[in-house]
């Protein structure tokens with residue numbers, strides 16, 4: 001009898017729990033009434049939980065409504081260009097979005113960025129960039145994710161490999177570019193054909209990857225190169241979960257994702273073992289100061305944890321290669337639709353080569369005042385590699401654009417609003433016009449151009465990244481005329497970007513015709 005009473009007492013809570021679970025499950029579909037109710041309740045809660053008002057206390061900060069379960073994470077990375085215009089029109093120059101359940105303040109004007117970044121060395125970063133637990137597991141201990149004293153400590157260890165002056169990287173970069181194009185020409189320029197189609201996104205991927213590998217490990221035996229190549233697929237698959245938004249933003253989804261957890265473990269183990277093998281190989285060659293050896297020495301001396309250097313390497317070898325690739329694809333498209341700029345650039349390259357000395361060539365590739373450098377800056381301006389920047393927060397309250405932003409509130413920058421729509425760029429802001437950077441001091445666009453970030457947390461490999469870009473461009477432009485095969489149906493078509501990549505990457509291929 002007692003049993004029956006106990007059982008009937010359990011029925012009601014079980015029914016309530018099952019109904020709540022069913023309701024939440026239904027709410028996952030954005031077109032249901034359940035979704036509207038859950039979104040409404042969470043939106044009310046978030047606005048109450050994170051009040052942000054104008055400094056005079058008269059108006060709340062304009063805020064994009066919360067939509068369960070996504071926040072705006074996937075919209076902001078995958079469809080950022082479109083939402084950037086919509087949000088700016090609707091909410092003005094400063095507004096708030098929700099990423100998962102985190103508020104993020106969006107900045108769009110140089111003056112507000114200046115106010116926010118004036119003490120950028122004190123800024124802190126979200127350990128998983130508010131992009132979910134998979135990112136945290138893959139690179140959460142990497143130099144780009146850490147903050148405060150941990151960041152300073154790891155930065156000191158990691159920076160020497162990647163933050164040398166440009167000329168240090170020129171030989172490695174040029175050797176890989178030449179090797180790559182020799183192979184392409186051999187397979188594609190057969191018979192009388194003196195041209196080949198370059199599918200930039202697929203065909204160039206290997207260049208920055210192997211340059212980074214050469215820098216860190218030197219030349220590896222082919223079995224190790226094969227293992228590294230094999231790991232790319234697994235790493236890319238795992239990375240694809242980091243900017244999907246939705247449930248992956250909630251740590252609880254970890255419990256329901258045994259498949260992803262297993263793959264993460266597998267990647268960790270292989271990455272760990274690969275680096276041990278690479279280290280042993282480099283030592284067996286009698287070398288003593290390759291970056292991988294310096295990192296192991298730092299680990300043995302207790303200056304970095306193993307996860308910190310493995311995540312920093314993973315960040316550099318896999319994640320940062322994506323952004324380099326994205327930049328490769330856009331600059332080639334932009335040059336392809338501007339043959340007159342190609343001609344001018346070819347003359348500049350020929351002149352630098354005609355000087356005939358290694359010093360002159362290195363000087364040319366390292367200079368920031370050449371047409372080559374201006375083309376790269378202009379391409380980065382028109383096609384920023386990410387639509388929104390990684391979130392950072394201030395340790396103190398700050399008034400920005402008339403709103404009192406409490407300490408620890410994340411802020412991000414809308415890079416399209418800044419690089420392309422800021423009135424300071426003039427009427428031709430949507431045109432590819434490298435000459436706008438000629439003879440203009442960098443201070444003029446200090447907070448108006450986002451390319452390598454702002455303040456203390458800028459890209460530590462700027463010279464290396466620019467050398468990779470310049471190495472590719474000089475190789476191609478000196479040898480080939482670049483065009484869009486068959487022209488473009490509409491002028492605007494050149495802007496088509498690859499879908500589902502977290503960074504901006506051009507879709508179109510280019511035709512390379514030998515000169």
Ligand code: HEM
Nearest residue numbers: 144162316320323324327390451452453457459460461465
């Ligand atoms: C064209 C290529 C590249 C572009 C446009 C680029 C851009 C950026 C940007 C915008 C940031 C700042 C991110 C933030 O706000 O948190 C950054 C950080 C960083 N980049 Fe790059 N990057 C490029 C290539 C590379 C490469 C090849 C490496 C290889 C080592 C690299 C290493 C890093 C590191 C380690 C950080 C974190 C710095 C820190 O937080 O102290 N980047 N990069």
